[in-house]
Amino acid sequence: MELLTVAGQSLAVYLFLVLGLSRLAWAHMARLTPAEYLMVALLGSAVETALYHGSGSLESGLVSALTLLLTNRAVDRAMVRWPRVRRWLVGRPVVLVHDGRIVRSHLRRVWLTEADLRAALRTKGYADLDGVRLAVLETTGDVGVVPKEQEGGGE
């Protein structure tokens, strides 16, 4: 009987989370940011007690998870509404390569090493700095690369 209760609670928790998460704007994105990943992990923690502590703790877990979803939504709204909040929370794009030269002070500011930058450029298909005019660390964590104009012209 107790095991049946556990199974029922697990089902309830799972359905609740699936429905709750599908309401989040970013739930269908391929890549999660740390803040989004934190949300998912926190939801897991919130319902964990509901899964194994027996019948009394189902509601604690659900209330906690629901609160997380609502708070997250409020933060998202605030970022859309007030660009300053967004800028403070996610930062601005940072130029890493300017005119083909590494901007070391900017690299240091975002805690990246030159090795990190080179790896990111390789991922984008550049063997080295040749051919890179501009590289920008976007707020999504992606590195945007603008190639140099083709040299010698004529192509």
Add this chain to the structure above:
Amino acid sequence: MDGWNPIFLAAIATRTVIVFVFLFLAMRVTGKRQFGEMNVHDMLLILVVSNAVQNAMTRQSPHLAPGLVSAGTLLILGWLLGYVTSRFPAGEPALRGEPTVLVENGRVLGRQLREQGVNQDDLMAAVRNRGLAGLEGVRLAVLEANGTISIVPWENKSTG
């Protein structure tokens, strides 16, 4: 257990908000800028932090402060680790691994592949993902420290 006692549930909702806001701000202050995919260290830190605050969210009062202190300590440790690896890149390979060249000038370095445990299928998947049909078009393939395979094609990048 208190069951559907509204005061109890309101208390849980309040704690959850406190925990959420605390973590959100703490991560903002201690976290580094997001760069590419999250690595294993980032994910591990987040999972451990979220476990640390579990009781703070869903249990009665004595658990709130220890959870926040524990989470805060973990985040500070994560900050230290990030700071050290970015300031002293020499120590980085030990923590994060080094990039390994897998293909150079179209030639597959079989020994590197075997040593890194990369199979031909993974490599070719990365090559096709770049829009290339075969290794002929590959100038350089590198297994990055984060586990992804970078493909640099022969042609000048600005065309493709």
